[in-house]
Amino acid sequence: MIASDLRSGVEQLGDMIAEASTIVPFTGAGISTECGIPDFRSPGGLWTRHRPIPFDEFVASSDARDESWRRRFAMEPTFAAARPGRGHHALASLYKAGKIPAIITQNIDNLHQMSGFAADHVVELHGNTTYARCIGCGRAYDLRWVRRRFDAQGAVPDCISCNQPVKTATISFGQAMPEEAMRRAAELTQHCDLFLAIGSSLVVWPAAGFPPMAKNNGAKLVIINNQPTEQDNIADLVIRHDIGATLAPFVSN
Numbered sequence: 001m002i003a004s005d006l007r008s009g010v011e012q013l014g015d016m017i018a019e020a021s022t023i024v025p026f027t028g029a030g031i032s033t034e035c036g037i038p039d040f041r042s043p044g045g046l047w048t049r050h051r052p053i054p055f056d057e058f059v060a061s062s063d064a065r066d067e068s069w070r071r072r073f074a075m076e077p078t079f080a081a082a083r084p085g086r087g088h089h090a091l092a093s094l095y096k097a098g099k100i101p102a103i104i105t106q107n108i109d110n111l112h113q114m115s116g117f118a119a120d121h122v123v124e125l126h127g128n129t130t131y132a133r134c135i136g137c138g139r140a141y142d143l144r145w146v147r148r149r150f151d152a153q154g155a156v157p158d159c160i161s162c163n164q165p166v167k168t169a170t171i172s173f174g175q176a177m178p179e180e181a182m183r184r185a186a187e188l189t190q191h192c193d194l195f196l197a198i199g200s201s202l203v204v205w206p207a208a209g210f211p212p213m214a215k216n217n218g219a220k221l222v223i224i225n226n227q228p229t230e231q232d233n234i235a236d237l238v239i240r241h242d243i244g245a246t247l248a249p250f251v252s253n
Contacts, residue, residue, distance in 0.1 A: 012237055027198045030226060082111060105125065127169045128170065129168045222236060225238075
């Protein structure tokens with residue numbers, strides 16, 4: 001059912017939250033746009049201006065690695081300035097109240113952790129752009145370490161442990177999805193009674209398979225997104241309004 005207006009949508013959502021014992025949110029780029037983080041897929045977004053660099057190209061080409069890092073450094077002021085928005089704080093309130101055991105996110109901006117979620121309770125399907133990791137041994141690196149060496153050498157440094165390339169700790173096109181994150185996401189999805197898909201276009205698979213998985217396991221499904229999605233027809237409630245305004249009433253003082 002599509003909410004006729006914001007007020008009725010919020011009221012229905014409130015009733016569903018009150019009735020639920022275990023809520024699992026699944027968040028996409030839309031929850032972070034009010035925080036200044038761009039939705040890369042939207043018209044005018046980064047990927048409409050610059051072709052994404054696939055993982056195999058990153059691995060094979062030093063020029064591609066350097067370009068990938070130049071783009072990331074150019075985005076650093078945006079990511080560094082971002083703070084959790086109303087949607088993040090609302091979900092953190094429900095988490096602190098014991099309604100949400102953990103959150104599944106497609107986002108890479110670390111804002112759920114900043115809002116109050118324990119890092120272990122944020123299941124990041126697409127990784128995290130606020131630090132770097134060696135693609136060989138997995139050693140983690142601070143972005144400042146990468147930037148200092150990039151500026152000094154004019155090229156991205158390799159891992160000091162195994163000499164393999166270092167990249168942001170995100171999942172690139174063509175890179176395998178993180179097995180442990182996918183396993184945890186599936187387990188959470190199968191054991192909730194209310195699943196909230198928030199700010200996701202629900203077109204990126206396999207992540208887009210979690211809302212129907214929840215529905216098929218008996219959970220109620222709510223989709224909160226400004227634009228229609230291909231899964232609106234299976235949802236118990238669809239709210240096509242601003243995410244911050246929709247979730248703001250659920251922020252605890």
